[in-house]
Every structure is written in structure tokens, then in C-alpha cells.
Amino acid sequence: MFYIRCPYCEEHRDEQEFHRVAEANLVRPSDPDGCSDQEWGEYLYFRKNTRGEYNELWVHSVGCRKFFNIQRNTETYEILNTSPV
């Protein structure tokens, strides 16, 4: 189990309080009508899913209910950093 530091509550909490949402820092195309099917499809469905260091968006759903970024290693499960969105 992860022991995650919420950057808003500023303390460590059990993983049960959190939910993983998605890959972090996804940028929505500024002109959805103008982009190709491939561009839109990649934004909507395709994720890096890196083995190693990865940035994820999590939410402190049973707690302060704020979204924040976690930088973690998907191979070793080490959490490198958590930061407010």
C-alpha cells in the first residue's frame, strides 16, 4: 500500500483515502473541432504508461477532495514527489 503525502492537507495518509485519476499534465487540444481523428483519439485514449518514473493525477477523494500530481516510479513503487495542481 502507498503512504501518500497530500500536498493540501500537508500530511501522509493511507492509500485508501485516494484515487488515481489519470496521467498528469494532459493538454486538451485548443481547437477540438479542428483537430484530426488521430490527434483527438491520442488525446482521449492513448497514455504513455511508462515503466519507471511517471507523473499521475490523483485525488484525495476521502479527505480534502483536491486533485494533485504524484511523481512516482512504477517499477519500484517509490513516490518521488507530490505537488498541488
Place this chain on the structure above:
Amino acid sequence: MIQMVTSNMLNDTQHPDEKNTIKPALYALMDQCTSGDVAMESPVVHTAIANDGIQNNGIKVVEEAFLSHLVIRGNVNDQDFISAIETAASMRLPEKLQTSQGAHATIYWVSPDEWLIATNKDAFETEANLREKLSGHYALVNVSGGQTRLLLSGSNSHRLLHAASPYDFHLSNFPVGKVITTVFARAQALIHRKSIDEWELIIRRSFSDYLALWIEDFIISC
């Protein structure tokens, strides 16, 4: 009873353009309490926690029914917002993971932009009083019907919390006055340490049946 209130009433003789520059704050104030012929019922009325509560082996849980619960949200950096609440409630807004205790109310920190006020005063009047003082960008919701408060006490009260939640409730990590929202018996509860052996649990109405029976089960078998 529902009152539609416009905090910045416009004069009909004003030019439409002028009206657009002043944005009146329109909100509905609703008295959620039932009138005399319909009985109010606590969400745990069918369990032992209601009325006198349940007690065994140094753990006691009793419901503090029919309190007024108001959720207030706003920007902590907005001095007008902060001072309006502090004037209306005659209390300080608590710091992160803290509470403020007043004569009739407790304010709980929930999130960096959210607080919960629980008071034994009338919800309708408290809300009207707050709205009168507040202006600008804020949210105020009466959630009295959606949750209830339980008082957990006794020298073994920490044992119930340890069984229900993964959080560290030791005095060094959880001093008197601290408040957290966390997992409680797989559901959710706002937990406040009122004194060394007294804890307030604020639980959702939708989970109250399950949680009351879980607590009852634990206390009987402990």
C-alpha cells in the same frame, strides 16, 4: 418555506445597460425543518445509538441529533470573505486540520477552501445571517439533512477508531482540537478530537444505517 432574496435590488427605472453592470446575487433560502405536524427523524433512529446511546467496556457512542450543518466555501486569501464569516459567526475560521469552538457552534476545517459549521442554533436563521454579511464569490449550503454527528467517548474509545480507520490516532499525531476526514469502516467520516477521550464523528446520512450497525456490533463484542 422558501424565500427568494436579491441582495442588490434594482430599480425598474434603471436603464438596461446599468442593470447589467450591477449583478444582483439571487439565492434561494429554504427552511428545511418540517412543520409541526410532521415529525423529524434522525437517520439512526432505529439503532441503539439514538436517544441514550450505546455503552460497553469503556466505549460510549451517542448521537447528537438535529444539529444544523452548513458547508461554506470561499477563498482563504479574500479578506472580505474571512472577516464576513468571522463577524457573522463571532468565531475565528480555523487553520488547516483544526477546529474553532464557540458557545453554540464548532467550525471544522475540511479543505483549503471549505469549512463545516455545526451549530445547535436554527439552520435557516444561521444561513440567513451569514448570507447577509457575505458578498462576492462564495458558496454556502445547508447540509443538515444530509449528515449527523455522533459523540464517541470513554477510556477505550481509541480502540473503536483503530478498528475502523487506518489513521494514526495517537495523541502525538492527533492532538485535541484536530480534525480530519478519513476512511471509517470503509465509509467516510469527519473525525474531531474534542478532548483526550472524546471524539466527534460526522457521518453521511446515506451511510448512517451501515455505520451505526457497525459501531453497535463493535461495541457489543468488545
